[in-house]
Amino acid sequence: MRVINPDHRLIAHKLTYLRDERTDSPTFRRLAEELMTLLAYEATREVRVEPFEIRTPVAPTTGIKLSNPKPLVVPILRAGLGMLEGMVRLLPSAEVGFLGMQRDEETLEAVTYANRLPDDLSGRQVYLLDPMLATGGSMADAVRYLAERGADDITCVCLLAAPEGISALEDSVAALDIPVTLVTGSIDERLNEVGYIVPGLGDAGDRLYGVVQ
Ligand SMILES: O=P(O)(O)OC[C@H]1O[C@H](OP(=O)(O)OP(=O)(O)O)[C@H](O)[C@@H]1O
Numbered sequence: 001m002r003v004i005n006p007d008h009r010l011i012a013h014k015l016t017y018l019r020d021e022r023t024d025s026p027t028f029r030r031l032a033e034e035l036m037t038l039l040a041y042e043a044t045r046e047v048r049v050e051p052f053e054i055r056t057p058v059a060p061t062t063g064i065k066l067s068n069p070k071p072l073v074v075p076i077l078r079a080g081l082g083m084l085e086g087m088v089r090l091l092p093s094a095e096v097g098f099l100g101m102q103r104d105e106e107t108l109e110a111v112t113y114a115n116r117l118p119d120d121l122s123g124r125q126v127y128l129l130d131p132m133l134a135t136g137g138s139m140a141d142a143v144r145y146l147a148e149r150g151a152d153d154i155t156c157v158c159l160l161a162a163p164e165g166i167s168a169l170e171d172s173v174a175a176l177d178i179p180v181t182l183v184t185g186s187i188d189e190r191l192n193e194v195g196y197i198v199p200g201l202g203d204a205g206d207r208l209y210g211v212v213q
Pocket residue numbers: 076077078079080101102103104108110130131132133134135136137138139165195203204205206
């Protein structure tokens with residue numbers, strides 16, 4: 001698995017405000033979106049393209065355009081929804097599918113409660129969005145599921161990742177025979193005893209959308 005952690009001061013600056021416990025939900029949502037746009041620039045470096053003949057007012061030339069089928073963007077609900085706008089701003093022709101997953105806070109196992117994806121993903125390039133890679137369980141399940149449905153190139157984008165989650169995802173995708181890339185805004189120090197990223201930012205879903213009991 002390829003891991004990309006862009007070294008960019010604007011990403012570090014925005015992440016600092018995102019982490020700050022004083023940042024309110026509207027500001028958190030705006031920062032998550034802006035960070036996604038910056039990460040999307042890296043994540044889409046190898047988006048599939050094909051040659052495209054055009055004429056400028058001066059001369060004919062060959063450029064490129066996105067290949068068909070267009071990439072599929074899949075935010076993992078809830079928190080991944082906070083990254084969607086930032087991604088589709090750069091990739092407006094992408095299709096969007098949804099996976100709803102919730103981590104059981106006792107066992108730390110992910111449970112999938114919603115699924116709205118195209119039936120056939122064969123040959124599709126997929127961008128999977130979730131701000132937090134903690135134990136890696138949610139992302140690993142999502143990658144495995146998309147690969148089983150035929151996706152043949154998966155890029156996971158998160159805002160923060162724990163080293164433990166990166167290793168777990170790496171072990172899990174090693175069994176798949178497709179390229180998997182992880183783009184993350186930060187590699188944090190560790191997980192704490194209840195599976196939260198340290199220093200992290202708390203519960204991303206709650207900070208975006210408020211606490212659901
Ligand atoms: O790497 P893991 O240990 O699996 O943890 C990460 C998952 O936990 C969070 O979701 P959560 O279950 O809190 O759901 P939410 O987005 O609805 O808040 C986060 O958005 C990831 O999906």
